[in-house]
Amino acid sequence: MAIKNIASYAHLSDADIADIGARMDQIEADIRASLGPKDARYIRNLIRVQRGLEVGGRLAMMIPRSKIAMWGGIGALSLSKILENLEIGHNTMHGQWDWMNDPEIHSATWEWDNTCPSSGWKHSHNFVHHKYTNVIGMDNDVGYGILRVTRDRKWSPQYLAQPLTNTVLALLFEWAVAFYDVELGRVLNGTKKWEDAREEVLEVLGKVARQAAKDYVLFPALAGTRYKEVAKANMVANVVRSVWAYAVIFCGHFPDDAETFTKEQYKTENHNEWYLRQMLGSANFHGGFILSVLSGNLNYQIEHHLFPDLPSNRLVQASKKVREICQEYDLPYNTGSFPKQLLEVQRTLWKLSLPNRFLVADPDNAPEVRSEAAFMKNPQVEAELSADGTPRRGLKTGLNMLKKLRPNAAQALKMVIGNKKAGKKKELV
Numbered sequence: 001m002a003i004k005n006i007a008s009y010a011h012l013s014d015a016d017i018a019d020i021g022a023r024m025d026q027i028e029a030d031i032r033a034s035l036g037p038k039d040a041r042y043i044r045n046l047i048r049v050q051r052g053l054e055v056g057g058r059l060a061m062m063i064p065r066s067k068i069a070m071w072g073g074i075g076a077l078s079l080s081k082i083l084e085n086l087e088i089g090h091n092t093m094h095g096q097w098d099w100m101n102d103p104e105i106h107s108a109t110w111e112w113d114n115t116c117p118s119s120g121w122k123h124s125h126n127f128v129h130h131k132y133t134n135v136i137g138m139d140n141d142v143g144y145g146i147l148r149v150t151r152d153r154k155w156s157p158q159y160l161a162q163p164l165t166n167t168v169l170a171l172l173f174e175w176a177v178a179f180y181d182v183e184l185g186r187v188l189n190g191t192k193k194w195e196d197a198r199e200e201v202l203e204v205l206g207k208v209a210r211q212a213a214k215d216y217v218l219f220p221a222l223a224g225t226r227y228k229e230v231a232k233a234n235m236v237a238n239v240v241r242s243v244w245a246y247a248v249i250f251c252g253h254f255p256d257d258a259e260t261f262t263k264e265q266y267k268t269e270n271h272n273e274w275y276l277r278q279m280l281g282s283a284n285f286h287g288g289f290i291l292s293v294l295s296g297n298l299n300y301q302i303e304h305h306l307f308p309d310l311p312s313n314r315l316v317q318a319s320k321k322v323r324e325i326c327q328e329y330d331l332p333y334n335t336g337s338f339p340k341q342l343l344e345v346q347r348t349l350w351k352l353s354l355p356n357r358f359l360v361a362d363p364d365n366a367p368e369v370r371s372e373a374a375f376m377k378n379p380q381v382e383a384e385l386s387a388d389g390t391p392r393r394g395l396k397t398g399l400n401m402l403k404k405l406r407p408n409a410a411q412a413l414k415m416v417i418g419n420k421k422a423g424k425k426k427e428l429v
Helices: 006-010 014-033 037-061 069-091 116-129 157-169 173-180 184-188 193-220 226-254 264-268 271-281 289-294 299-305 312-329 340-350 373-377 397-402 409-428
Strands: none
Touching: 006 271, 014 037, 014 271, 014 312, 014 409, 037 069, 037 226, 037 312, 069 226, 069 289, 116 193, 116 373, 157 173, 157 226, 173 226, 193 226, 193 289, 226 299, 226 340, 271 299, 289 299, 289 340, 299 312, 373 397
């Protein structure tokens, strides 16, 4: 289940955690001190490229009787929307470029090409998610209120539809994001007053109307008799953007070994332990420069959570230092290929759609969730760990040993069958 004591789980002393925190502070300070014209050129050039792709894509869609031009336009517009949302909009709204003092590229003024108003995004994402990262009951991004991504969320029959819900969420991710900060679910169940949500709902509806007018009224109208064709092309571009954003974000938050934490851990943690929670609760994926730009550099999700307002193009630099710290303290650095991380997420979503009696791994030592209790249950693993050895044998070593204790496929099948039989006997009794 979720981690209650991060120091105990990480097998670190107070001095260790203090050293890690000081080194994280230094990484941020060094990078911030070195920001300059090269970084400013990066974001300005990227914005020019993004806007050129949008204009070129929309013009290509206007060319009559040319499927090549239409699909080229869809591709260019899709790429434009991906760049604007991930590498430009998301990062600008984090304040990553505020140091430039450019009023056009600033967190206070940027309004992105998305149905979610920037104000709502900055509250639900920049404040809530980044402050309470993976704290159960405080970070709404843990399953986004509709998905079961950890056993800490009690199973109910609605999760049987989770594979379908997940697919719809990926296709309509832009629209899910729009109303996310409004928390309509709380309004419906009475835990949030309509008076408190009214202004937020009106702001979202206004932004939705402007986005819909742009993509499904204004630009299609410019195509004249090809109105429907261009409107459909814009819809395809929006879906492509939604699916890609979904994949990137889920790979950074829900693959195996991305940890969750209890409210008790959050309430007692200090600044240095906050760094540790960000490291253990996030995940990266491998990628070169192109994949990094297309993912908003969120293939460095660990570093983004550690330093959310550092310019995204500098996260690769930070990652080298963070990995060194992880290696020195034998801490896991959760990374893998993009397909691997995405497949792990999908496996977890399918698996947790089922009742707990079908889940055979120990709830404190499962791929999708772990806690310090796993070491208490397996003292033979704890006995092998030591902070005094060279190299150190800490959390990373311990987790690798715990993984070997999980049942293999054949054992898992036997346990599921046994659980089902036991359940039937219990019903008969």
